[in-house]
Amino acid sequence: MQVIIDNLPLYLNGLVRTLSICLYxxxxxxxxxxxxxxxxxxxxxxxxATGTSWxxxxxxxxxxxxxxxMAFGLPELGINGSYFWFGTIGLALYTSAFVCEAIxxxxxxxxxxxxxxxxxxxxxxxxxxSLVVLPQAIRTVIPPLGNVFIAMIKNSAIVGAFGVGxxxxxxxxxxxxxxxLAVLPVLTGVVLGYLVxxxxxxxxxxxxxxxxxxxx
Amino acid sequence: xxxxxxxxxxxxxxxxxSLVASVxxxxxxxxxxxxxxxxxxxxxxxxxxxxxxxxDPTNDTFGPLWTLMGQGLANTLIAAALAMVxxxxxxxxxxxxxxxxxxxxxxxxxxxxxxxxxxxxxxxIFFASRVLPSFGVDLPALWYLVIGLTAYNSVxxxxxxxxxxxxxxxxxxxxxxxxxxxxxxxxxxxxxxQAFRAMLPALISQLxxxxxxxxxxxxxxxxxxxxxxxxxxxxLNNPIQTYFVVAVLFILINYGLSKxxxxxxxxxxxxxxxxxxxxxxxxxxxxMGD
Numbered sequence: 001m002q003v004i005i006d007n008l009p010l011y012l013n014g015l016v017r018t019l020s021i022c023l024y025x026x027x028x029x030x031x032x033x034x035x036x037x038x039x040x041x042x043x044x045x046x047x048x049a050t051g052t053s054w055x056x057x058x059x060x061x062x063x064x065x066x067x068x069x070m071a072f073g074l075p076e077l078g079i080n081g082s083y084f085w086f087g088t089i090g091l092a093l094y095t096s097a098f099v100c101e102a103i104x105x106x107x108x109x110x111x112x113x114x115x116x117x118x119x120x121x122x123x124x125x126x127x128x129x130s131l132v133v134l135p136q137a138i139r140t141v142i143p144p145l146g147n148v149f150i151a152m153i154k155n156s157a158i159v160g161a162f163g164v165g166x167x168x169x170x171x172x173x174x175x176x177x178x179x180x181l182a183v184l185p186v187l188t189g190v191v192l193g194y195l196v197x198x199x200x201x202x203x204x205x206x207x208x209x210x211x212x213x214x215x216x
Numbered sequence: 217x218x219x220x221x222x223x224x225x226x227x228x229x230x231x232x233x234s235l236v237a238s239v240x241x242x243x244x245x246x247x248x249x250x251x252x253x254x255x256x257x258x259x260x261x262x263x264x265x266x267x268x269x270x271x272d273p274t275n276d277t278f279g280p281l282w283t284l285m286g287q288g289l290a291n292t293l294i295a296a297a298l299a300m301v302x303x304x305x306x307x308x309x310x311x312x313x314x315x316x317x318x319x320x321x322x323x324x325x326x327x328x329x330x331x332x333x334x335x336x337x338x339x340x341i342f343f344a345s346r347v348l349p350s351f352g353v354d355l356p357a358l359w360y361l362v363i364g365l366t367a368y369n370s371v372x373x374x375x376x377x378x379x380x381x382x383x384x385x386x387x388x389x390x391x392x393x394x395x396x397x398x399x400x401x402x403x404x405x406x407x408x409x410q411a412f413r414a415m416l417p418a419l420i421s422q423l424x425x426x427x428x429x430x431x432x433x434x435x436x437x438x439x440x441x442x443x444x445x446x447x448x449x450x451x452l453n454n455p456i457q458t459y460f461v462v463a464v465l466f467i468l469i470n471y472g473l474s475k476x477x478x479x480x481x482x483x484x485x486x487x488x489x490x491x492x493x494x495x496x497x498x499x500x501x502x503x504m505g506d
Contacts, residue, residue, distance in 0.1 A: 011447065017251075044237055056471060061466050061467055062466055063428070064461060065431060066463075067458075068455070069459045076455055076456050077255075078259065129222070133221050154334075155336065155337050161435050187346060194339065199330065199334050
């Protein structure tokens with residue numbers, strides 16, 4: 001325990017760094033995922049095909065390979081940047097495929113009869129989308145989307161393993177290899193750091209899920 | 217697509233309009249792909265020098281390169297298979313004992329499940345590789361990878377199996393008790409076989425997650441396929457091409473497995489309409505794993 005208390009600033013820096021990777025990646029993944037989901041449910045075949053390939057490529061490729069591609073492939077093309085941004089964007093690209101699938105499952109979970117009923121009572125397309133379909137789709141999507149973001153928080157450790165520097169994983173690595181401190185307490189601190197994020201996130205998610213659940 | 221909530225079956229005008237839009241968008245997409253290829257060509261990334269060792273069998277380095285890659289692939293599959301088997305065994309034991317044991321044990325299992333689920337898998341692997349040696353357990357890199365993957369995936373599988381057992385109709389175990397089976401017999405010969413069958417698609421999807429996660433072996437210098445790719449890149453200096461090939465390998469294998477999961481799911485749900493829908497819903501999003 002003493003090790004954790006002694007190096008508290010390092011751990012806290014790591015926690016903040018991990019959270020900032022997650023924040024940037026999360027926002028970007030949400031935007032890309034919504035666009036991809038829009039493509040996948042659109043009536044136009046070329047857009048559907050694009051969305052489908054986007055999802056299948058990124059979902060079946062290990063995050064490690066995506067990150068290696070970002071970190072070592074892009075500089076070959078003359079695109080230079082910090083590992084922080086390569087890692088964050090790579091994580092966002094990977095996560096966007098799962099966001100897309102979660103959102104699509106939500107849209108598909110709304111029974112077609114709901115939209116038909118909305119049109120039957122005379123609502124316009126915009127009204128039926130915003131008043132009938134989307135509110136149901138969003139509530140259905142919250143649990144899977146939450147799981148995706150919790151998984152993303154955990155995946156941010158892989159970004160850290162790439163030597164982004166300063167995140168929780170890196171903090172553990174520094175303390176054990178560079179400073180040669182006892183391994184067990186140091187890594188216990190790292191694990192606690194992640195649990196501090198993931199367990200409350202899971203509880204919050206469960207709470208929201210119960211609150212917005214639709215009885216069908 | 218007629219059942220989509222978002223739009224109705226198109227009429228003749230909408231059909232014509234969507235055809236025009238499709239052609240325009242298709243052309244636009246092709247233009248983007250073309251532009252990317254031109255840019256890659258301009259950077260010399262399409263040169264034979266960079267690609268030939270990977271795709272041309274007559275090239276001198278083709279043979280050794282693919283031997284290396286093949287070894288990496290074999291190591292990836294070995295690690296994934298071991299992790300899957302151990303996770304299945306431990307996960308099933310956790311699930312069964314949690315369902316039949318005393319409250320204190322149930323709480324202990326819940327604790328372990330929540331703890332391991334909240335820890336990133338890369339940390340689990342890192343933990344195993346650093347902590348075990350400090351207790352004098354010295355193993356080859358393969359085993360640290362397998363231990364880390366198993367720690368993470370066994371609790372996921374435990375939850376999958378438990379959900380499968382709980383989703384069975386109560387009548388199944390009641391009937392089994394009624395004909396005089398003991399509790400262990402009810403579990404092993406009535407409940408578990410059905411639960412596994414229902415959960416097969418989810419378990420296959422989990423295999424995809426494990427396969428992807430073996431690529432984290434690079435932090436242990438375990439010679440799986442991504443590690444071998446690094447060796448190749450050091451010698452040939454062609455990261456884009458080599459990672460492209462590695463990505464294609466992973467995508468093909470995992471896409472195949474995902475299709476298998478969907479196929480099994482469809483077959484099973486034909487056999488027992490409806491029952492699987494609830495389970496499937498619980499599992500959505502879990503497939504991301506790691």
